[in-house]
Amino acid sequence: MTSKQKPAKESHVTMTELVLPNDTNPLNNLMGGRLMHWMDIVSAIAAQKHSNQIVVTASVDNVSFSKPITLGSVVTLTAQVTRAFNSSMEVFIEVMAENIPKGERIDSNTAFYTFVAVDSFGKPIDVCEVIPENEKEKELYEGALRRRQLRLILSKRMKAEDATELKSLFD
Numbered sequence: 001m002t003s004k005q006k007p008a009k010e011s012h013v014t015m016t017e018l019v020l021p022n023d024t025n026p027l028n029n030l031m032g033g034r035l036m037h038w039m040d041i042v043s044a045i046a047a048q049k050h051s052n053q054i055v056v057t058a059s060v061d062n063v064s065f066s067k068p069i070t071l072g073s074v075v076t077l078t079a080q081v082t083r084a085f086n087s088s089m090e091v092f093i094e095v096m097a098e099n100i101p102k103g104e105r106i107d108s109n110t111a112f113y114t115f116v117a118v119d120s121f122g123k124p125i126d127v128c129e130v131i132p133e134n135e136k137e138k139e140l141y142e143g144a145l146r147r148r149q150l151r152l153i154l155s156k157r158m159k160a161e162d163a164t165e166l167k168s169l170f171d
Contacts, residue, residue, distance in 0.1 A: 011050035011081040011130075015042040019073045019097075030069040035095065036060070038077055039111055043091040046079040047115035050089060051127040055115040058088060059151055063111040069097040075108075082137070083144035087124035088116045090144045112147060 015038065023034045040057055047055040069075060079093045095109035117127045132141040149163040 011046050013042055013046040013049065013079045015045070015077045015079075017075045017077070019069060019071055019075060021071060024071050027068075028071040030071075030073070030075070030097075032065055035065075035069070035075075035109060036063065036111075038075070039063075039079075039093045039095070039109075040113065042077040042079040043093050043111075043113040044115060046081055046091050047089045047117070050081040050084070050130070051117040053117040053125060053127065054120070055089070055117050056122075057113060058116045059114040059155075061112050061114075061147070061151060063109065065109055067097075067106050067108045069095075069106075069108050070099065072101075073097040073099050080137070080140075081130055082112075082132075082140040083130050083148075084127045085148060087118075087126055088114055088148075089127060089130075090114055090147065092140055114148075114151065 017038055019030045023030055025031050040060075044055055044057065074097070076096045076098070077093060078096075079091050082090045082092045084090075091113045093109075093111045093113065094107070096105060097108045098105045116124050119125050130141060132138040146165045149165050153160050153163055
């Protein structure tokens with residue numbers, strides 16, 4: 001199978017964690033760094049399943065900490081590859097926390113991570129495209145090019161005047 005062919009496995013991944021005392025800050029809330037670690041793992045698995053290759057984290061952006069996650073909560077992280085660009089893949093992560101005894105669920109966090117597929121020598125290799133199947137996937141897919149251009153501008157790898165997708169928002 002070549003790297004541009006359809007991936008062998010579904011690239012949506014769900015991971016569940018329990019917030020234990022060692023995961024919390026003095027307020028008994030999940031530490032942001034621990035959550036970002038879990039987000040990195042779940043999104044790496046999604047990217048790896050999509051590409052059938054080794055992947056490395058290239059960037060993390062738009063991490064939104066909207067609601068705290070408390071000690072004892074069950075955290076469900078869902079990741080999906082939204083779009084592929086040559087060797088890189090954008091992955092969207094959603095985080096939901098559940099306090100089972102109280103019967104409460106909250107949508108806590110979202111983020112976009114970017115991964116690059118690499119060969120055994122660490123050199124980038126091409127990945128297959130993403131084919132969105134439902135409205136949410138199509139919306140994430142369409143927005144991915146604008147988010148990519150913004151990332152490239154912020155990292156000084158693209159000039160703002162060359163970001164045609166971003167400029168189209170303001171025309």
